[in-house]
Amino acid sequence: MKRxxxxxxxxGIYCEPADVYLxxxxxxxxxxxxxxxxxxxxxxxxxxxxxxxxxxxxKHRLGDILASGKKWGxxxxxxxxxxxxxxxxxxxxxxxxxxxxxxxxWVFTGDYKLExxxxxxxxxxxxxxxxxxxxxxxxxxxxxxPQKEVISDINSWWAENKANGLTSILFGYSLGKAQRxxxxxxxxxxxxxxxxxxxxxxxxxxNMIDFPKTELITxxxxxxxxxxxxxxxxxxxxxxxxxxxxxxxxxxxxxxxMAFRGARRRRAIDKGFVLSDHCDWPGLLKAIKETGAxxxxxxxxxxxxxxxxxxxxxxxxxxxxxxxxGETGEISSDxxxxxxxxxxxxxxxxxxxxx
Amino acid sequence: xxxxxxxxxxxDSTNKTTLKVNALANYFSEAPEKDKVWTIAILSHxxxxxxxxxxxxxxxxxxxxxxxxxxxxESYHIVGDLAETIALVVPSDEKSTEKLLxxxxxxxIWLKKQExxxxxxxxxxxxxxxxxxxxxxxxxxxTGGFRIGVSQKLMTRALAKSTGIDEDILAYKxxxxxxxxxxxxKELVLEENKNDYLSKPYPFYLAYAIEDEVSTLGNxxxxxxxxxxxxxxxxxxxxxxxxFVWSRGEELVTDKYPEFQEFIGVLPNGMVLDGEILPYPNExxxxxxxxxxxxxxKTVSKALLKxxxxxxxxxxxxxxxxxxxxxxxxxxxxxxxxxxFEEVKTTNSKIPLQLSEQMAFNSxxxxxxxxxxxxEKHSEGLMLKRLDSPYLVGxxxxxxxKWKVDPLTIDAVLTYAMRGHGRRSNLFTDYxxxxxxxxxxxxxxxxxxxxxxxxxxxxxxxxxxxxxKKNTLERYGPVRSVTPQHVFEIAFEGIAFSKRHKxxxxxxxxxxxxxxxxxxxxxxxxxxxLKSLIPSTISTAK
Numbered sequence: 001m002k003r004x005x006x007x008x009x010x011x012g013i014y015c016e017p018a019d020v021y022l023x024x025x026x027x028x029x030x031x032x033x034x035x036x037x038x039x040x041x042x043x044x045x046x047x048x049x050x051x052x053x054x055x056x057x058x059k060h061r062l063g064d065i066l067a068s069g070k071k072w073g074x075x076x077x078x079x080x081x082x083x084x085x086x087x088x089x090x091x092x093x094x095x096x097x098x099x100x101x102x103x104x105x106w107v108f109t110g111d112y113k114l115e116x117x118x119x120x121x122x123x124x125x126x127x128x129x130x131x132x133x134x135x136x137x138x139x140x141x142x143x144x145x146p147q148k149e150v151i152s153d154i155n156s157w158w159a160e161n162k163a164n165g166l167t168s169i170l171f172g173y174s175l176g177k178a179q180r181x182x183x184x185x186x187x188x189x190x191x192x193x194x195x196x197x198x199x200x201x202x203x204x205x206x207n208m209i210d211f212p213k214t215e216l217i218t219x220x221x222x223x224x225x226x227x228x229x230x231x232x233x234x235x236x237x238x239x240x241x242x243x244x245x246x247x248x249x250x251x252x253x254x255x256x257x258m259a260f261r262g263a264r265r266r267r268a269i270d271k272g273f274v275l276s277d278h279c280d281w282p283g284l285l286k287a288i289k290e291t292g293a294x295x296x297x298x299x300x301x302x303x304x305x306x307x308x309x310x311x312x313x314x315x316x317x318x319x320x321x322x323x324x325x326g327e328t329g330e331i332s333s334d335x336x337x338x339x340x341x342x343x344x345x346x347x348x349x350x351x352x353x354x355x
Numbered sequence: 356x357x358x359x360x361x362x363x364x365x366x367d368s369t370n371k372t373t374l375k376v377n378a379l380a381n382y383f384s385e386a387p388e389k390d391k392v393w394t395i396a397i398l399s400h401x402x403x404x405x406x407x408x409x410x411x412x413x414x415x416x417x418x419x420x421x422x423x424x425x426x427x428x429e430s431y432h433i434v435g436d437l438a439e440t441i442a443l444v445v446p447s448d449e450k451s452t453e454k455l456l457x458x459x460x461x462x463x464i465w466l467k468k469q470e471x472x473x474x475x476x477x478x479x480x481x482x483x484x485x486x487x488x489x490x491x492x493x494x495x496x497x498t499g500g501f502r503i504g505v506s507q508k509l510m511t512r513a514l515a516k517s518t519g520i521d522e523d524i525l526a527y528k529x530x531x532x533x534x535x536x537x538x539x540x541k542e543l544v545l546e547e548n549k550n551d552y553l554s555k556p557y558p559f560y561l562a563y564a565i566e567d568e569v570s571t572l573g574n575x576x577x578x579x580x581x582x583x584x585x586x587x588x589x590x591x592x593x594x595x596x597x598x599f600v601w602s603r604g605e606e607l608v609t610d611k612y613p614e615f616q617e618f619i620g621v622l623p624n625g626m627v628l629d630g631e632i633l634p635y636p637n638e639x640x641x642x643x644x645x646x647x648x649x650x651x652x653k654t655v656s657k658a659l660l661k662x663x664x665x666x667x668x669x670x671x672x673x674x675x676x677x678x679x680x681x682x683x684x685x686x687x688x689x690x691x692x693x694x695x696f697e698e699v700k701t702t703n704s705k706i707p708l709q710l711s712e713q714m715a716f717n718s719x720x721x722x723x724x725x726x727x728x729x730x731e732k733h734s735e736g737l738m739l740k741r742l743d744s745p746y747l748v749g750x751x752x753x754x755x756x757k758w759k760v761d762p763l764t765i766d767a768v769l770t771y772a773m774r775g776h777g778r779r780s781n782l783f784t785d786y787x788x789x790x791x792x793x794x795x796x797x798x799x800x801x802x803x804x805x806x807x808x809x810x811x812x813x814x815x816x817x818x819x820x821x822x823x824k825k826n827t828l829e830r831y832g833p834v835r836s837v838t839p840q841h842v843f844e845i846a847f848e849g850i851a852f853s854k855r856h857k858x859x860x861x862x863x864x865x866x867x868x869x870x871x872x873x874x875x876x877x878x879x880x881x882x883x884x885l886k887s888l889i890p891s892t893i894s895t896a897k
Contacts, residue, residue: 140422141430141443259443261367262435262780268370305429312423 005081005099006106006132008320013108013132015099018081020049022097022108025323032083034110035094036061036175039325051085053121053208054093057175060204072121088112089123090277091176092205098126107291108132111324113276114283115147117180119209123287131293134324136278137256138298138306144256144280150273151184157252157271159189162228167249171269174198174234176277179205181254182232187212193226195233195242223247238267256280288315300324358386359394359456360492366503375505379513388540389457395543396535398510402499403460403536406467407474409437409498415475419482420444432833435780438494445482451489459496464536507606518544523555526607554599554607556590557627557673557681558748561603562738562755569758570719572739579685579742580714580722582734583757584668585643585849585863586633587650591667593618593626594677600632611652614665614707621703622695625677629746630669630711636662640733642851644861669696670711670738673746681746685754688746689713722758729760730890735848736760762846762864763888765790765880766871768801769841772823773834775808783823783835784808784816786867788845790858791881802882804858807845810867819870842874843867850889860885 007014012024012031020030027044034040034050036057041048043062050058052069059065070076072095075084085095090111099106107128116122144150154170161168172178174197182202185192192214194202199216215221217231226246235253237243243251256276257263264272278301279287288296288310296317298307303319310317365378383391396402417427427444434440466477481493495501511529515522528544565572572578588603596619600609609615612632634641634649645663649655672692673681680688696710716722726737736759744754767788775784785808789801811819819841826838849863860882 139430139433140420140426141434141440143443260434260780261439262776264368265370266779266782271368302429302433305426309423309426 005101005104005130006108008322013322015081015101017101018078018083018099020078020083021045022099023110023324030078032097033058034088034097034108035091037091037111037173039323040110049083051093051095054095056204056207057093057201060201061175072124086126087121087124089114089116089120092120092179092209094120096124096126098128104129106130106132107293109134109287111136111278112287113279114287115144117147117183117277119180119183120176120277125287125290127292129293130295130297131288131291132297132299132320133284133288134278135284135298135301135303135306137276137280138284138302140281142256142259142276142280143282144274144276147184147275150254150275154181154184154252154254154273154275155186155189157273158185158230161250162190165227165248167226167228167246168230169243169246169249169251170230170232171235171238171251171253172232172255174201177254177275178202178232178234179209179211180275180277182211182214183209185212185230190229191215191225193217193221193229193231195231195237197234198232217242238269356454356456356459356489356492357451358382359390360488362394363492363495363501363503364488366505370504372509375509376513376516379505379510380516383514383517387455387457390455391540392535392538392543393457393460395510395514395529397496397501398505399507399529401533401535402496403464404467405497405499406463407478407497411471411474412437412441412478412494412498415478416441416445416482419479420446428832432774433781435774435776438491438498441482441494442487442491445490447483447485447487447490449486450484451486452484459493461536463496514544520544524552553594553597554592554601556592556599556601557679557746559588559590559603559629560747560755561750562757563750563752565739565756565758569722569739572719572756575716575719575722577742579689579740580716580725581670581711581738581740582729582732583736583738583759584631584633584640584711585733585735586631586646586665586668589630589632589667590673591615591618591628591630591669592674593622594624596620596624611649611655612665613655613660615667617706618708621699621706622708623676625674626672626695627674628667628669628692628708629671629673630667632665633668635664635666635707640668642733642861643849643863644851644853664707666707666709668709668711671746684743684745685740686742726758726760730849733849759848762848762868763850763862764844764846764868765885765888766842766874766878767804767845768839768876768879769819769837769843770801770803770839771834771836772819779816782816783820786819786843788843788865789839790885791879792858792883793881801839802858804856804860804882804885805845805847805862805865807843807865807867810846811870815870839876842871842876842879844869844871850885852889858882858885860889 003016005015007016011021011026011028013022020032021028022032023034023040024031025042029046031045032049036054041058048058048065048067050067050069052071055067055069058067070085072087073084075082082100084098086098088094088096088110090113094110096110096112097108105128107126109132111134112123114123158168170181172181178198179202182192192212194214194216196216199214202211202214223245250270252271252273253267253269254273254275256274256278258272258274294316296310296315298319299322307317307319362378362382366375369375413427414424417424430444431437431440466474482490485493511522511525515525533543590601592599598609598615598618599607600612600615602608634645636645648659648663649665669692672688675691714725729736736757739756739758741754767790769786770789771787772783773785774780775782787803787806789803791799792802794800823835823837827835828838829836845865846868847862847865851861852859853861
């Protein structure tokens with residue numbers, strides 16, 4: 001069988017002619033990195049190549065690493081293979097990676113969304129023959145409302161809590177979601193407090209983006225100071241002792257999973273805002289169509305279902321097993337485990353994706 | 356409808372009872388009269404019959420959403436709720452409507468008799484025009500069953516809060532057959548009716564499970580022991596030649612157990628009995644399995660009444676000659692009960708009433724020995740009641756204790772899994788377990804024996820869920836068969852032969868006791884092992 005330009009190996013997505021990996025999950029010599037989330041930029045590679053705005057992010061997370069930055073659309077060549085980074089719109093500094101060799105063009109999306117969120121450089125459609133896409137929310141049940149409406153709901157929720165003398169706690173992943181929320185919170189309502197993880201990550205990004213003022217919660221922060229104000233915290237803080245000192249409060253999570261009543265109830269969250277940094281169903285279909293790709297490989301999300309639908313539509317679609325996790329840190333890992341497992345089970349029983 | 360959707364949204368997004376009661380009470384204070392009646396009807400399971408079957412709903416929703424039916428079905432399995440799936444996938448103009456809840460329900464009653472094309476047009480029009488939550492609630496009204504943690508009791512409490520009418524009286528007013536389409540709120544709820552007081556039950560006294568050594572209860576002679584019957588705890592009220600039967604959930608269930616009408620004219624008026632409703636097929640106390648056929652039926656057929664009659668196993672007397680005697684000691688109340696019973700039985704031996712036999716012991720060892728006989732007697736263990744205690748309200752420690760037998764346990768293999776619902780939707784939490792059996796060809800195979808979906812911690816469920824997703828063999832709609840690899844210890848309260856079960860055996864309250872990671876599947880138990888647990892007193896039954 002003819003070798004593919006990008007292959008799925010135990011270490012990650014591999015480009016054999018250039019001898020480089022894309023978002024590898026095992027340590028390698030040379031890694032092209034789409035964005036700063038932990039499942040895409042892992043520790044231990046000898047060299048990291050990524051968009052320059054992502055460098056401060058991964059250095060903050062991974063420490064002193066050898067990294068070189070590229071501009072949007074800047075072409076660089078490794079062993080006659082042409083590479084370039086293009087905005088993915090997922091979080092600040094997130095890219096898709098375009099790979100061209102002998103007239104064949106592949107694009108690997110990493111994670112992406114189509115809507116301009118005001119923080120990340122907006123998604124750019126890149127034409128290709130083969131498109132490796134995530135499909136975290138690859139079910140017709142996922143349909144996002146415009147950010148403007150969701151943000152307006154969040155600000156009204158905060159104002160209402162303030163009127164009731166309550167502290168609002170809003171959970172969002174400390175890299176990406178937290179800054180997206182912060183950017184659009186209305187500082188006229190009250191003060192914005194942060195959990196340390198959010199504060200530190202935001203500090204790294206302040207050089208590039210103008211964010212409202214935040215105040216880190218410390219031992220000295222008093223309960224009365226918090227009343228009526230909002231606290232941005234990572235989802236892991238829910239139920240911690242750190243949170244308990246903020247009583248009386250109401251909490252909310254902003255995530256794509258909040259579209260499901262079951263997910264909201266499982267989390268015992270007072271309020272769920274449906275806000276995701278991934279594509280919704282129409283977003284995925286639109287993006288795929290506009291690339292002009294014939295071959296589509298689904299990496300993480302509801303891969304088996306989504307690729308079957310793509311085949312119904314006439315695409316040459318398949319699934320590959322990866323260790324990417326989608327929106328896991330935000331609400332629940334169940335679907336993410338599902339993606340991987342659906343792939344493995346497909347291979348294990350040799351029956352193809354749908355049985 | 357907007358107001359009703361808003362109510363459902365609040366009820367659905369909190370698990371705090373006070374918030375639910377407040378939301379409902381506000382609704383009952385503000386909503387239009389007709390809508391209030393319909394809301395009471397819906398929350399007390401009196402919705403109109405389903406106007407469109409779910410097969411058509413699925414087909415039409417996938418058509419409107421412009422997706423293939425298989426994709427709709429896959430989405431439904433993941434979302435875990437049909438109405439929610441439909442609300443999520445169909446495109447909409449996100450308008451909201453001024454149409455009343457009562458108008459929607461009247462339309463649904465009309466819709467039932469219409470042609471499919473009219474039904475389809477009606478659904479499309481409403482799906483397209485309602486906003487997300489309105490669409491969800493609208494579809495729920497068609498499919499039935501709002502599982503939003505609002506019991507009839509909670510609804511009654513809210514209604515009491517908003518109207519100032521006593522909760523127990525309201526509970527009585529809302530019983531029986533009334534038609535939400537014709538009755539007014541005034542007739543249903545507000546109008547005074549002398550008879551409302553007739554049915555009033557006393558709050559049940561509930562026992563705690565014994566935790567320490569039983570001997571810590573002190574002198575055994577101060578205690579009365581009796582078997583803990585496995586039926587439905589109930590108060591049977593006889594006043595003014597009328598019978599009222601209340602279950603422990605303070606639900607009026609008179610209509611479900613017409614047998615007790617026989618008490619009228621035999622037992623004296625002004626009397627309230629506390630006891631257990633038990634199945635009594637062939638003049639013998641049956642298993643809970645038998646009672647299952649009676650529970651949940653609003654109307655009982657003659658055939659069923661004959662096949663599975665019930666009796667009241669009485670153990671306390673709360674009212675006598677119209678007087679509340681709960682302050683008297685247990686010993687005095689039992690003595691009265693005994694006298695009444697003896698007198699009645701001499702002339703009317705056939706009435707469905709028995710006494711729960713009191714037993715006196717000389718030592719706690721004797722009590723323990725009697726407890727060992729519980730399974731043979733179809734009881735769950737023993738009840739210990741202090742002889743000089745009054746009848747208290749609610750669950751109080753000290754005077755009444757339950758001393759259940761330890762559950763039976765068996766090691767079984769996980770063979771199938773299904774996604775849960777509600778807060779467990781999208782997680783595989785409902786499991787099927789199997790035991791070894793040697794088939795006719797002499798080959799060992801796994802035979803399904805029970806389903807269980809409780810007993811693991813959230814962390815363990817997550818771990819099993821992840822394993823299931825990686826080890827799926829085949830899918831049958833929402834169900835997946837998995838590689839037999841894990842052994843779980845399953846506990847259950849009772850066991851009986853059953854024709855309805857593949858294994859030929861029914862277990863009561865099966866639940867997961869622990870995950871036996873130390874065991875291989877070859878070490879799991881066999882069907883023979885399970886059969887050997889059936890008490891000899893019932894092993895001859897069919």
